[in-house]
Amino acid sequence: xxxxxxxxxxxxxxxxxxxxxxxxxxxxxxxxxxxxxxxxxxxxxxxxxxxxxxxxxxxxxxxxxxxxxxxxxxxxxxxxxxxxxxxxxxxxxxxxxxxxxxxxxxxxxxxxxxxxxxxxxxxxxxxxxxxxxxxxxxxxxxxxxxxxxxxxxxxxxxxxxxxxxxxxxxxxxxxxxxxxxxxxxxxxxxxxxxxxxxxxxxxxxxxxxxxxxxxxxxxxxxxxxxxxxxxxxxxxxxxxxxxxxxxxxxxxxxxxxxxxxxxxxxxxxxxxxxxxxxxxxxxxxxxxxxxxxxxxxxxxxxxxxxxxxxxxxxxxxxxxxxxxxxxxxxxxxxxxxxxxxxxxxxxxxxxxxxxxxxxxxxxxxxxxxxxxxxxxxxxxxxxxxxxxxxxxxxxxxxxxxxxxxxxxxxxxxxxxxxxxxxxxxxxxxxxxxxxxxxxxxxxxxxxxxxxxxxxxxxxxxxxxxxxxxxxxxxxxxxxxxxxxxxxxxxxxxxxxxxxxxxxxxxxxxxxxxxxxxxxxxxxxxxxxxxxxxxxxxxxxxxxxxxxxxxxxxxxxxxxxxxxxxxxxxxxxxxxxxxxxxxxxxxxxxxxxxxxxxxxxxxxxxxxxxxxxxxxxx
Numbered sequence: 001x002x003x004x005x006x007x008x009x010x011x012x013x014x015x016x017x018x019x020x021x022x023x024x025x026x027x028x029x030x031x032x033x034x035x036x037x038x039x040x041x042x043x044x045x046x047x048x049x050x051x052x053x054x055x056x057x058x059x060x061x062x063x064x065x066x067x068x069x070x071x072x073x074x075x076x077x078x079x080x081x082x083x084x085x086x087x088x089x090x091x092x093x094x095x096x097x098x099x100x101x102x103x104x105x106x107x108x109x110x111x112x113x114x115x116x117x118x119x120x121x122x123x124x125x126x127x128x129x130x131x132x133x134x135x136x137x138x139x140x141x142x143x144x145x146x147x148x149x150x151x152x153x154x155x156x157x158x159x160x161x162x163x164x165x166x167x168x169x170x171x172x173x174x175x176x177x178x179x180x181x182x183x184x185x186x187x188x189x190x191x192x193x194x195x196x197x198x199x200x201x202x203x204x205x206x207x208x209x210x211x212x213x214x215x216x217x218x219x220x221x222x223x224x225x226x227x228x229x230x231x232x233x234x235x236x237x238x239x240x241x242x243x244x245x246x247x248x249x250x251x252x253x254x255x256x257x258x259x260x261x262x263x264x265x266x267x268x269x270x271x272x273x274x275x276x277x278x279x280x281x282x283x284x285x286x287x288x289x290x291x292x293x294x295x296x297x298x299x300x301x302x303x304x305x306x307x308x309x310x311x312x313x314x315x316x317x318x319x320x321x322x323x324x325x326x327x328x329x330x331x332x333x334x335x336x337x338x339x340x341x342x343x344x345x346x347x348x349x350x351x352x353x354x355x356x357x358x359x360x361x362x363x364x365x366x367x368x369x370x371x372x373x374x375x376x377x378x379x380x381x382x383x384x385x386x387x388x389x390x391x392x393x394x395x396x397x398x399x400x401x402x403x404x405x406x407x408x409x410x411x412x413x414x415x416x417x418x419x420x421x422x423x424x425x426x427x428x429x430x431x432x433x434x435x436x437x438x439x440x441x442x443x444x445x446x447x448x449x450x451x452x453x454x455x456x457x458x459x460x461x462x463x464x465x466x467x468x469x470x471x472x473x474x475x476x477x478x479x480x481x482x483x484x485x486x487x488x489x490x491x492x493x494x495x496x497x498x499x500x501x502x503x504x505x506x507x508x509x510x511x512x513x514x515x516x517x518x519x520x521x522x523x524x525x526x527x528x529x530x531x532x533x534x535x536x537x538x539x540x541x542x543x544x545x546x547x548x549x550x551x552x553x554x555x556x557x558x559x560x561x562x563x564x565x566x567x568x569x570x571x572x573x574x575x576x577x578x579x580x581x582x583x584x585x586x587x588x589x590x591x592x593x594x595x596x597x598x599x600x601x602x603x604x605x606x607x608x609x610x611x612x613x614x615x616x617x
Contacts, residue, residue, distance in 0.1 A: 168381070171215035172419040174480040176575045179512075182471045187486040190479040192261065192460035192497030192505045194451075197410060197422065197434035199225035202572065203602075204413055204436040206609040216418060217573035219478025223506050223565050226599060228558040230262035230504055237540045238456045239263045239499065241527060245519050245548040246555035248510060249589060250567060250581050255548060257474075257509040258559045259464060259525055263457070265502030266450050273309035274373065274453050275327065275365025276302075278340075279358040281378035283318040283349035290436070291412040292345045295377040298409065298441035299340050305449050306330045313361040314339050317354025319347030327364060349381065352392045359399050366403040369533075371453055373430065374399075374406045380417030389420075396427045405455070405498075409444070410434040422481075429458060429498050451500040457529040459496040459537065462507065463489045465524045470517040475510045475577065477566045489528060492537045499529075508566045510577070519548040553592070561593035561600055568607055583607055584617040 180188070198221035205212040233240040239261050248254035278299055286292040303312060307330065314325035314336070325339040358374045365372040396406055406428025408421040418434075425432035431452060435441050444452055461484055466474055488494040499505065513519070521543055528539040549555035567586045570578035587607040594600035611617055 168415045169213065169216075169413065170380075170417045170419045171213050172422065172481065173215050176570070176573065176577070177476045177478070177480055179473045179475045179577075181473050182466045182468045185486070186466045186468050186471075187463055187489075188466070188474065188476050188509070189461065189463045189484045189486045189489050190476065190507070191482040191484055191495075192462060192499055193220050193479065193482045194224055194497070194499060194503045194505060195221050195422070195425065195432040196225040197418065197432045198222055198569075200434040200436045200440055201410075201413075201416075201418065202569075203606060204434070206606050206613060207436075208413070209609075209613060211613050212572060214573045217569050218481070219566050219569040219573070220482070220507065222569040223478065223508065223562050224504065226561065226565065226597075226603070228260060228262075228504060228506060228562065230260050232262070232264045235540075237527070237538075238529070238531075239527065241525055241540075241542040243523075243525060243542070243544045244546045244556055244559050245522075245544075246552045246559055246563075247548070249552040249563075250585065251510070253512065255511040255513060255519065256552075256555075256559065256563050257511050257523065257544070258562055259462070259507045259509070260558075261460075261462065261499070261505040261527060263499055263501055263503050266454065268305075268307060268450065271307075271450050271454055271501075272369045272371055273311075274306065274371040275311045275313075275362065276306075276371075276453075277313045277315060277327075277358045277362045277374045279354055279374055279376045280314065280316050280343060281318070281349065281351070281354075281376075282316045282343055282345045283347055283381075284345060285349065285379055285381040285415055286345040286411070288412060291379060292343060294435060294438070294441065295409070295411055296340050296343060297438060298377070298435055298445055300337060301441055302445035302449070303330070303333060303336050303340070305446050306333075311365065312336045313358075315354055315358045315361065316343065317350060317357075318345070319350070321350070321353045321357050323357060323361070327361060351378070352388075352395075355392060355395065359395070359404060362399070362404045363402060371455075372404045373453065374404060374428070375430075376406065376408045376421075376424065377411065378408070378421070379412040379415060380408075380410060380419075380421040381415040393423070393427050396424060400427070400429045405429045407431045407452070408433070427495075429455075429495075431500075448502070451502040454500040455498050455532045456501050456503075457499045458532055459492070459494075460499050460505075460527065460529040461489055461494075461496045462505070463526045463528070464507075464509070465526065466511075467522050470514055470519075470522045472512045472514050474512070477508045477510060477570060479507060489526070490537075490539070492530070492535070506562055508563055520545065552589075557593040557595060560589060564590035564593060565603060568603070568610070572610060582617060583611050583614070587611070 195218075198216060198218040201216050202212045202222070205216070230242050231240050240263075242258075242260040242262070244258050246256050248256050280292075280295060280299075282292060286295070306312070310330045311327045312325070312330065313323070313327045316322050316324055324343070325336065328336055330336070355374070355376075362372050362374050399406070406424060407430030408425040408428075410416060410418065410421045410433065416434075421434075422432045433440075433444050433452075435444065463486070464476075482497065484494065484496065497505075511522070513522070523544045525542045525544065526539060527542070528537050530537045549559075552560065564586055567578065567581055568583070568590070571581055571583060571586065587604060590600065590607060591604045594604055
């Protein structure tokens, strides 16, 4: 039945004059086909997992991509069927509007949007034809372009989805840390990391009933999403260091070591002035309620929480680059909010030229103790333009030296480029977040604004020195892409991580002790950092003096919960050492340490969803 509808729809589109020679104004409105769908915003509790999807004929968007190569793409579980119409370039704006109306007239969409761009002398308009999951729309990926020139890829036939569930998403691959014999290497060295994008990406995937890509899971970002009761610093160093120990609850004869580094939060009035440049991706891929509209809401939260002395500039990039708003003082908040509200998506993407323009604005705010930062809001699905990716990274590094940092805020799934967004923030000495909803937008830009914008220590490196007389071997759980050579710990030319006011960095080790060894003094934690305006680093040492808890259940709840999160992440990324760990046991650990913390209970619920998706207790 659905294939008949799909073929009829295609025939109707062709019959209504959508050839390459038609004027954009002649796009006909197509009556709504009777297709049952679910909106992407619909709760998924009652939805079957992908392998139970009932769709004998394949999804409408994906089937056409497979069979005719003339429809656009349906990505992953959202199955967003897209069509592309090649129109004469008479009036791009009119073509764009007509395509929006065309998409809306189909009636099977959760969001209707298009992007107009040039293809030779023609405009290409994109309209989303559906956002449903698992039902009649299907589960798969198909791509096609134009009429007669596109080919389908992936898609769905029969009753089960066969496409890559991550669509065109990109993640950097890293091998999990293995066990290290202390007699051969007693030093474990890594850069501080306070990013949290991995947790919210995983949350979005599990909320949508999907299995996250293994490379999307970074243990340290999962653990550092949560707040722990660390003390404020008391000495000259801008941070405090906490260590504690407990028996490993999942593997016998092992010990868990937690290392926590914390900074003191600042009152809003104590934050230095901030000169911010919002660099907003308004290309066609940013359409949809979870992309540009959500980015606009996030920016409104940020603007509402800025104060006198702060300025905001707004730059957009798509087919071209535009300075929408030059540096504007926050006292003109209505002007700033109006500029944000007027943003619309459409066109191709050229990030590098947008970045160049953003930096030209940002360097104007460098000076004194002011914060000058570029904030990139994008799905990361971009070509960088003529300069090339490596050249863009070199630009970012050079601007850090001039005093301009860069943070990345990600939106949307299906085509999300996590790899590039993380790398940009890493080179820019900023934070990498992924915003999966309004709640996270508030958390990043309202609740944690001071930590999001400020820096109290830069190039922060941690080194744990294990005593070979007590420790047989150890394993750092996470921080693989933050690894630093032991010899570079005191090389101050080597870049590391940044910590803002109120930030916390937590690392967890699995440790095997030598026979009859005591835990007192089993390691020393060293922290090396530079003050925000300094080029010379200072170093502090903290011995692990804590005695081990007699049992895991008697250990501090923060240690127990942090380990539960790390174990959950290790299982979700397919870690070798976690292969025998059961999610049901991890859930019990997390629930037992959740207390009255809503965020922790949310993690427990995510473990339940992971069990359902993986069908593994």
